[in-house]
Amino acid sequence: xxxxxxxxxTLLALAGLVLLGGxxxxxxxxxxxYRRHDLAPPAGWPLTTPxxxxxxxxDRARWSSQGWWWWPAVIAALVVAALLALGWLLAQLSxxxxxxxxxxxxxxxxxxxxxxxxxxxxxxxxxxALPGVGRAAxxxxxxxxxxRTRIKxxxxxxxxxxxxxxxxxxxxxxxxxxxxxxxxxxxEVRLQVSRHGPHRxx
Numbered sequence: 001x002x003x004x005x006x007x008x009x010t011l012l013a014l015a016g017l018v019l020l021g022g023x024x025x026x027x028x029x030x031x032x033x034y035r036r037h038d039l040a041p042p043a044g045w046p047l048t049t050p051x052x053x054x055x056x057x058x059d060r061a062r063w064s065s066q067g068w069w070w071w072p073a074v075i076a077a078l079v080v081a082a083l084l085a086l087g088w089l090l091a092q093l094s095x096x097x098x099x100x101x102x103x104x105x106x107x108x109x110x111x112x113x114x115x116x117x118x119x120x121x122x123x124x125x126x127x128x129a130l131p132g133v134g135r136a137a138x139x140x141x142x143x144x145x146x147x148r149t150r151i152k153x154x155x156x157x158x159x160x161x162x163x164x165x166x167x168x169x170x171x172x173x174x175x176x177x178x179x180x181x182x183x184x185x186x187x188e189v190r191l192q193v194s195r196h197g198p199h200r201x202x
Contacts, residue, residue: 011088101140101147101180116140119176126172127151132159134194149173149187154194161191 028034029047041048063070103114120138127136135154142148151173155164168189177183 101182103180114180119180123149123151123172123176126175127153127168130164130167130171132156132164134159147182147185149176149185150190151187152190152192154192156194159193164191165189 025047029052030050032050033039034041034048046052046054101114101116101119120140124136124138127133127138130136132155133153134156137152139150140147141150151168153164153168155161173187177185
C-alpha cells in the first residue's frame with residue numbers, strides 16, 4: 001500500500017466514523033429509541049428525544065454573546081474545511097497513475113489491457129533477477145499516451161552500474177515496451193548500493 005493510499009483510507013475511515021456516529025445519534029433521537037427500548041443515555045448526551053435540538057436557546061445565546069467576530073470565524077473555518085475537502089476530492093479524481101495500459105504491440109489489441117501494478121511488478125521481478133541487483137522497485141505514472149516508468153535498483157557490492165543499466169534496457173524495459181507497444185515511454189532509473197559490513201582481512 002502506498003503512503004497516498006494509506007492516507008486516503010485513513011481519512012475515509014475517519015469521515016465514515018464521524019458520519020456514522022452523527023447519523024446514529026439523530027436516528028436514535030428521531031425515532032425515540034431510548035424511550036421505546038428503556039435505554040438510558042449518558043448524562044449530557046445530546047439529542048435524546050424527538051423534541052431535542054442540537055443547539056438550544058441557552059447555547060445559542062451563549063455563543064451569540066461571544067462578540068461580532070465569533071460567527072464570521074465559524075463560517076470561515078467551515079469554508080476552509082469545505083475547500084480542503086474539495087481539494088482532496090479533486091486530487092483523487094486526477095490520478096497520477098494510469099490504471100491500465102494497452103497490450104498487444106502496435107496497434108494494441110482492442111479490449112486487452114494490463115493493470116499498471118501488474119506491469120510494475122513484472123518489471124520489478126525481472127529487474128530484481130538481474131546479476132548484481134539486490135532489490136528493485138518500479139512505479140508507472142502518467143496518463144494515456146504520456147506514461148513514465150520510474151525504477152529504483154539497489155545494487156549488491158559486486159554490481160556494476162554500467163552493466164546493470166545495459167541489462168535493464170535490453171531485458172525488463174525492452175520486454176515491457178514490446179508487450180505494450182509503447183516505444184516512447186521515458187524511464188528514470190535510480191541506482192543505489194546496498195549497505196554491507198566491512199570485509200575483514202586476516
